[in-house]
Amino acid sequence: MxxxxxxxxxxxxxxxxxxxxxxxxxxxxxxxxxxxxxxxxxxxxxxxxxxxxxxxxxxxxxxxxxxxxxxxxxxxxxxxxxxxxxxxxxxxxxxxxxxxxxxxxxxxxxxxxxxxxxxxxxxxxxxxxxxxxTAPSVRLGGVGLFEAFLEAAQIPVAWRSRIRHRFGHPEALERLMERLANPEERVEAPAPDSRDTVIEIVTDAMLSGGLSLIGSRTPEEIADRYLEKQALESAPIPPETVALLQNYLSVAESTETAFERISEMCKQAGFDFDEPLYQVRNHAAALAALSPNADVIFDASFSPRLDYYTGIVFEMTGSDGEVLASGGEYDRMLERLGAGEPVKASxxxxxxxxxxxxxxx
Structure with missing residues (x-):
C-alpha cells in the first residue's frame, strides 16, 4: 500500500x-x-x-x-x-x-x-x-439534456427560463412543480397595453405613496416583474405536460435503465428524444468502460447550482458519501466573462x- x-x-x-x-x-x-x-x-x-x-x-x-x-x-x-x-x-x-x-x-x-x-x-x-x-459512486446529470427536454416537451417559452433557473435547486424546483401541478383559481385584471404604460402606473403609485424612485427596486424593475407574471399567467402548462416534467425529474437510476425510461416516456408523450440522449449515453458507456467497478447512475434532476454549466455534469463520491471529484461542461462561463465568441469548456x-x-x- x-x-x-x-x-x-x-x-x-x-x-x-x-x-x-x-x-x-x-x-x-x-x-x-x-x-x-x-x-x-x-x-x-x-x-x-x-x-x-x-x-x-x-x-x-x-x-x-x-x-x-x-x-x-x-x-x-x-x-x-x-x-x-x-x-x-x-x-x-x-x-x-x-x-x-x-x-x-x-x-x-x-x-x-x-x-x-x-x-x-x-x-x-x-x-x-x-x-x-476503484469503485466510486458516480452521479451523472444533463443540463443541456434538460434544456432540450423543456423544448421537446413544448413547455411554453415564458416558463422555460423560470424552470431552468431552478434546476439544481431542489427545494425551489419542487415548490414550482407543486405550483404548476396545482394552479390557483384567480381572476386577473386586464394587463396594460405596454411596458411604458406599466412603468408610468408604478411611478405614479410610488410617488403618491411617498416612496423613493431610487432604491432596491426601480419602477422599471417592478414593471418588468409584473409583465413577466402576466406572460406566465397567460401561458399555462397543460396538466399532462406537468406530469411528464415531474416524471422526467424523478428519474435517478442506473444509466441504461434511466435512458430507456426517459426514451419510453417521451415516445408515449408523442415525441422522439433518442437523439438528445445519444451523447449522454456515449459518455456513460465510456465511463463504464473506464471504471467497470463504479456504481454509475443518471439523475435527471442533478445539476450544480451554478448556472454556467451547459452540458453533462458529474460527481464521484466515496464510501461515506463525500464528493471526491465533480465537474462537467461549462461553456457559459467564458461567454459571461466576456469571450467574443463561443468557447467550449469542461x-x-x-x-x-x-x-x-x-x-x-
Whole structure:
C-alpha cells in the first residue's frame, strides 16, 4: 500500500504531465466576478477583504474562474488549451474559515467537446486510482439534456427560463412543480397595453405613496416583474405536460435503465428524444468502460447550482458519501466573462484531503 507522501507525489506527476500547463492563480483575487457568476449564495462562502478604495477581494475560493479569466486575457479565445492545478483554496464552512487543497483539470477551446469531456472523466478516474479508489459512486446529470427536454416537451417559452433557473435547486424546483401541478383559481385584471404604460402606473403609485424612485427596486424593475407574471399567467402548462416534467425529474437510476425510461416516456408523450440522449449515453458507456467497478447512475434532476454549466455534469463520491471529484461542461462561463465568441469548456475539481481520508479507510 502506498504511503500518503507517495500518493501525493503521484498526484503531482499527474498534474505536471507534459500535455498540460500547470496554472497557479494568485491567492488574492477580485471578488466581483464570483458574485457576478455564482451569486450571493456562493458569495457567502468567500473570505473577503476590502481595499481603501472600497474594492472587494477574496482569498482564492476555486481555480476554474481565474484560469478562465487568464485564458481570455492572454488572447487565447478559441485556441485549444489544457490547464491543471494543485493547491489551496479558501472558503467559509459553518461560519469558520477553512483551507482546502484541490487538484483539477480545465480544457478550454477544444475542437472536440465530447472528447474533452471524456478526457476530464479519465483524469478524475486516474486521480481516484492514485488513492486506490476503484469503485466510486458516480452521479451523472444533463443540463443541456434538460434544456432540450423543456423544448421537446413544448413547455411554453415564458416558463422555460423560470424552470431552468431552478434546476439544481431542489427545494425551489419542487415548490414550482407543486405550483404548476396545482394552479390557483384567480381572476386577473386586464394587463396594460405596454411596458411604458406599466412603468408610468408604478411611478405614479410610488410617488403618491411617498416612496423613493431610487432604491432596491426601480419602477422599471417592478414593471418588468409584473409583465413577466402576466406572460406566465397567460401561458399555462397543460396538466399532462406537468406530469411528464415531474416524471422526467424523478428519474435517478442506473444509466441504461434511466435512458430507456426517459426514451419510453417521451415516445408515449408523442415525441422522439433518442437523439438528445445519444451523447449522454456515449459518455456513460465510456465511463463504464473506464471504471467497470463504479456504481454509475443518471439523475435527471442533478445539476450544480451554478448556472454556467451547459452540458453533462458529474460527481464521484466515496464510501461515506463525500464528493471526491465533480465537474462537467461549462461553456457559459467564458461567454459571461466576456469571450467574443463561443468557447467550449469542461473540467473537474478533486478534493485532495477527502481523497486521502478515503485512502486511509
Amino acid at each position: 502506498k504511503t500518503a507522501s507517495e500518493r501525493y507525489a503521484a498526484l503531482v506527476r499527474l498534474v505536471e504531465s507534459r500535455t498540460v500547463t500547470r496554472a497557479t492563480p494568485a491567492l488574492l483575487l477580485p471578488a466581483g466576478p464570483y458574485f457576478d457568476l455564482a451569486g450571493e449564495e456562493f458569495g457567502r462562502n468567500l473570505l473577503l477583504t476590502t481595499t481603501n478604495n472600497g474594492v472587494e477581494y477574496c482569498l482564492r475560493p476555486d481555480f476554474t474562474l481565474p484560469i478562465a479569466q487568464q485564458y481570455l486575457e492572454d488572447g487565447l479565445t478559441g485556441a485549444p488549451s489544457a490547464y491543471t492545478y494543485l493547491g489551496p483554496i479558501f472558503r467559509q464552512y459553518q461560519s469558520t474559515p477553512v483551507e482546502f487543497e484541490q487538484a483539477g483539470l480545465e480544457l478550454l477551446g477544444q475542437a472536440d467537446a465530447d472528447n474533452a469531456l471524456d478526457q476530464v472523466l479519465t483524469f478524475a478516474r486516474w486521480a481516484l486510482a492514485i488513492y486506490d479508489i 473540467g473537474c475539481a478533486l478534493w485532495v484531503d477527502r481523497l486521502e481520508r478515503e485512502a486511509e479507510q
